[in-house]
Amino acid sequence: MSLQLQNTLSGKKELFEPVDPEHVRIYACGPTVYNYAHIGNARMAVVNDLLVRVLKTQFKKVTYVSNITDIDDKIIEASKETGEEIYSITSKYTDIYNNDMSALGVKLPDIQPRATDHIKEMIALIQKLIDANKAYEKNGHVLFHVPSFENYGILSKRNRDEQIAGSRVEVAPFKKDPADFVLWKPSPSPLPGWNSPWGFGRPGWHLECSVMSEKSLGLPFDIHSGGIDLVFPHHENEIAQTCSISKHKEPKDFATYWFHNGFVNVEGEKMSKSIGNIRLVHELNKKYKGEVLRLTLLSAHYKQPLNWTEEIIEQNSKMLDRLYRVLLELSDISVKLELPTDSIMESFLDDLNTPKIIAKLNEEANSASSASKDRKVKIKKNLLSTGKILGILEDDPENWLGYSQKSKENSEEIERLINQRNEARRSKNFNLADTIRDTLKDKGIEIEDTDKGTIWRKSR
RNA sequence: GGCUCGGUGGCAGAGUGGUUAUGUAGGGGCCUGCAAAGCCUUGCACAGCGGUUCGAUUCCGCUCCGAGCCUCCA
Structure with missing residues (x-):
């Protein structure tokens, strides 16, 4: 029984074999901190948190890195709108992000690097790319020259000739090729920036993850993850940057497995500012318990789109209540936690099949009331040990169900x-x-x- | 136009070449003064049309519908 993961690179489910069996290394592209995190950000955080928990059941040492992007045009815009200092915005929303995720049972990554702490390394990488003739300077910008990297498009399975160049974004006139992307751009005062060989400026998006993943984990590492929308262009561009200057020509020499979670829609529609249907974790946390939100996020397979509705939150909330009732019924039984049964572990290891695990959890719960004492011990053990990996059923059942309110209530x-x-x-x-x-x-x-x-x- | 992924019972959502997924909601019943919780029970679900097969929701093809991406995005 071993872990299988869907690898975006191959488009197939593959057996997970770490580069170093003694030390599994995973990097998840984290948030740009300029606003409250929404439920889509949370899905990525929860899914990766789950992946790390599952990895830890199989491997002794797991290092999980997830960054904070704290320099970006969206942050600059937020600062213009609110008049708040950049640093004050990024540090505030970093804290809020970590607190909001913590409420969902997401543990802090082992390392949470920040982009602005790695400007020097980014400049060094740009210089290497220029020296290798993979990037060029024009009008104070440094651009990565996409045609210079033959593997471009390998992750997103895109053939450049078949795409419509600039179909959604205007092509800047100084680009040699419409697909070329910015590594460095000028920052006219009062915008934030750093001195560089190409003048005062700031890094383009993508660069920070190439630099920070290599610095914190070394290459190649095992899993590079993020939301499905990051496949293109973010991860494709990271691959171009990292793989065109080193001996790591192929994406698998950068990270072996590329792991992406699906989108969250809201009431059947895409979450977007213009529709005004963005669900912020900060707000949801006020209304629902963290475990309810977490279970709802895990109620569909991580790859599938998840339609976030009041109704499914309610359904999952009721399911959790029932599971807690079973635990309450079993409260006089003491157990020592181990791993869940093989049947449940198999579903965890089968590309994190959480809906199936939840079904098995319910089946366990169904048999509780008429079970023998021995069986009850097994049931409780299984419920709690499965819950521990899923990140649910960790509250006291009496407290969860509202029975132990004597001190708080009148x-x-x-x-x-x-x-x-x-x-x-x-x-x-x-x-x-x-x-x-x-x-x-x-x-x-x-x-x-x-x-x-x-x-x-x-x-x- | 290109690429990718889907269409399963009221809702959510796995899975399988032939057997009840599971939850939630609904119906009926037991229990209860009434409830709550629990227990029992119940529902011609696999987009359509062809093909392969003894047999297809599952494999293949086509059609229809939907979603995502094609340099803002988790």
Whole structure:
């Protein structure tokens, strides 16, 4: 049983064999920090977090690097709009990003490099590209000359002759070839910039990931990942930069596996500013528990598009509640966590088939109530160990379901009403009893008559 | 125009050359004074048309529909 991953490079599911079996290395292209992260950013973060967790079940040492891009035209624009200093914007949104992802159970990467800490290395790479005749300077810009790299298009499977040049973006007049992309561009005052052999300026997009991945992991490393939209042009251009000056001519000499997650749509439409349907994690976190959002993000296979709707959040929320109820039922059973059963591990290792894992989790849960003691131990172990990799079921079931709110709520008042209701029930005054139930319900308190007496929980 | 990926029950979503995916919602029932939770039970789902096959939702072809990308994007 070993890990298989869909490799964008080959378009096929491949057996995962690390370059160094003692040390798995993975780089995920992280966010540009100029705004709150949206649910699409979160999907990438959660999927890669899951991938790292799964890798850790198979390999002793895993190093996960995910960068912060903190110099970019979008940041400059945000600064112009708000009047806020660039550095203040980037440090603020870096923190917000990390906090918001943390709420989704995403662990910090082992290394989180920042672009602005690597300007020197970027300049050095540009110089090497110029020296190798792969890039040229024009009007204060340095451009990568795409026709000079024969493998261009190999990842995105694009034949340049068949594409419509500049179909969506105007071609700058100083480009030798319409596909040439910027490595360095001038930064007229007061824009942020650095001194370079080509004048005061700033790096183009793509460069930071070439530099930081090599610096933090060495080449070749195992997995280079990101959202599906990064395949072209971002990853293609990274490959061009990295693979045209070293002995690493092929993308697999840069990273062996190229791993991409699908898009998130919102209520059937593409998320976009113009439609105004961007779902920010920061806002979602206020409304839903992190595990609910995380499970919803994992409810479809990572490669598939995910249609983000209120309805699926609700469905996943109910599913989690039920799983927690099963755990509550099993709360007097103590277990020692191990890896999930082979059947579940197989699904993890089969290109992270999370929907199938979730189905198996539910099947386990289904058999809980009528199971023998031994079986219950196994069920609980399996639920918790699977949850641990998925990043769910890590809360205390009582707390999750709202039973242990005594210190936070006005419990004396609640207890008084419950006693009053029980009095009414004893005297068969069911009208009064039901009125009290409704009163409590209005306060968000659900009461349940059990054989151990009446208990209550906060229902929202 | 080019490239890529899809179309599965009300919704979400795996999977398979012949057997119940799973969840959620709905129907019926048990339990309950009423609830909640739980339990039992239930639904002619595989876009269309051809082909291969003893047999196709699964393989092949075509058609229709949808999504993404073609230098802003996760």
